Amino acid sequence: MSMTARRSRHPVLAFAGLLVLVGLASVTIPRPLKPAVQAQGAPELPVEALTDLEQLRARFNGDVGKVRLILLLSPT
Amino acid sequence: MSFDLLAQLPSADIRIYAVWMPILSQDARDRVDPSLVPDPRATRYWDERALSGTFFKGRPEFADHWDAVAWDAYGLYDRHARWDRLAEGPTAAVTSGWTIIAEGEKLRFSLLQLLAHPWQRVFLPLSALR
Numbered sequence: 587m588s589m590t591a592r593r594s595r596h597p598v599l600a601f602a603g604l605l606v607l608v609g610l611a612s613v614t615i616p617r618p619l620k621p622a623v624q625a626q627g628a629p630e631l632p633v634e635a636l637t638d639l640e641q642l643r644a645r646f647n648g649d650v651g652k653v654r655l656i657l658l659l660s661p662t
Numbered sequence: 663m664s665f666d667l668l669a670q671l672p673s674a675d676i677r678i679y680a681v682w683m684p685i686l687s688q689d690a691r692d693r694v695d696p697s698l699v700p701d702p703r704a705t706r707y708w709d710e711r712a713l714s715g716t717f718f719k720g721r722p723e724f725a726d727h728w729d730a731v732a733w734d735a736y737g738l739y740d741r742h743a744r745w746d747r748l749a750e751g752p753t754a755a756v757t758s759g760w761t762i763i764a765e766g767e768k769l770r771f772s773l774l775q776l777l778a779h780p781w782q783r784v785f786l787p788l789s790a791l792r
Binding site: 629631632633634635636637638639640641642643645646647649650651652653654655656657658659660661662 | 674675676677678679680681682683684685686688689690691693694695696697698699700702705706707708709710711713714715717718732733734735736737738739740741742743744745746748752762769773776777
């Protein structure tokens with residue numbers, strides 16, 4: 587292989603390497619998350635920290651007389 | 663997932679407790695999207711230690727849930743249900759299920775049934791009964 591031919595491949599390899607790096611970055615760089623706080627103008631939807639089941643029990647019993655729905659969810 | 667059914671019942675006497683907990687590795691408090699349950703009758707919680715999912719997994723209505731923690735699941739309780747002793751949980755759910763989307767129709771049907779009671783009877787004149 588002549589020196590000229592080797593040189594002519596370098597830009598191609600460099601470009602391919604760049605594409606790989608860009609691809610990796612798009613995978614590893616964290617994407618913006620869904621906002622936990624509502625956008626301006628939207629009603630505020632507070633999320634309480636549940637640190638003790640007693641909180642849930644108290645709320646549940648405080649609402650006796652109403653139909654109640656418990657939803658157990660995962661953020662994703 | 664959103665709860666359009668609740669939006670269709672704006673005057674229904676119902677309370678919702680939406681509890682998010684970390685299940686998958688990327689789950690975190692800042693990934694909770696409370697707008698999925700925007701209903702003003704809802705209380706939203708972040709349960710960092712998955713206390714609720716672990717607890718309800720131990721309840722009969724969630725015992726068959728596929729995971730060690732009950733999640734993507736619901737429990738529907740009537741007006742008389744109480745949760746007296748913390749360790750025992752609420753009195754039996756009218757219905758429960760998972761996943762919420764898969765069981766959406768069952769939830770919808772049960773919810774409408776519960777909200778319809780007590781039925782308002784029509785008193786017909788005696789002549790109509792003869």
